[in-house]
Amino acid sequence: MPQIIFLPHAELCPDGAVLEGEKGTSVLDLALKNNIGIEHACEKVCACTTCHVLIREGLDSLGEADDLEEDMLDKAWGLEPESRLGCQAIIQDEDLVVEIPKYTVNQVSEGH
Template identity: 40%
Template sequence: MYTITFKFEQKGLEPVTLENIAPGDSLLEIALDHNIELHHNCGAVCACSTCHLYVEKGEEFFPEITDREEDFIDRAINPRLNSRLGCQCMLEKGSGEVVVTLPDQTQFLGE
């Protein structure tokens, strides 16, 4: 089981820590299941960059980034070395601690 902390760049939002999260779901699915807003314009099929996030800790618990995912991250606002797409970060079997930061999603409102 995993402990996942969602941090937010958007001002006024406090971090949310979720415990006892089972493997098998993506960070996008986990966020949405716990009422954490994470945009997902393409429906979670790795065809846009709106579920872009930063993995601060626990990268080893996800599959390696694919060329396709990297291409979409290049189109994201403010990509970093630890950028991933939430729809592609499926928790693998095991347990551990994951910390992610969600970019300020108000910057996407014009898209």
């Protein structure tokens, strides 16, 4: 299984994390399963930007973002070429290094 490395985030993952990611699992689901509380206001249906992550290594191993994800990402805080929505970034066969942005745009907080 590929290793998914979450870089340290002051609030959500202060020490960072090295996790085993099963192919076909989203980066968001892996994070949540391991108590890394990335926001996900739309319940993982690609309708917001709260699960925005930066794929620092391994981006090419992910499937390309579709038009809906690209449209959502245009609204994300701190958009970069390595930006993906965690709910849409599906783990494949390669290791990933993931950075959780310092801020998120959450117009409706649902207590996640």
